[in-house]
Amino acid sequence: MARNLAELSDPFFAAAAEGRLVIPRCDQCNRFFFYPTVLCPHCHTMGHTWVEAAGTARVYSFTAVYRAPAINVPTPYVVGVVELPEGIRMMTNIVDCSADDVSIGMPVKVRFGANWEGRQLPFFAPADSSD
């Protein structure tokens, strides 16, 4: 079991570094949840298994950011919440398209890339875009 909250998310980032999107599934009720927590938010029991997600989603909500939070962060960029077919929502960046091309309900697929700190993370791009 994770000794602290940061360790709870280690499997997520380790998989992302390998280009895999994994999400926790409760060992008791078999429902997915996100973000990772000690107790399942559905049945409040401990124990989960990291499972590879399908990698598809739809845009649930989004906003375009035009003011950089730090030096060397290119703008504009799109921050979105996407809804995965596994039934969870995840905050991410919508990439490979302009902010004007993003819409609620738009099909997207996972695409891994480095964030401005150089850490590899799952982003989401329009599902009809090429890799």
Ligand SMILES: [Zn+2]
């Ligand atoms: Zn559960």
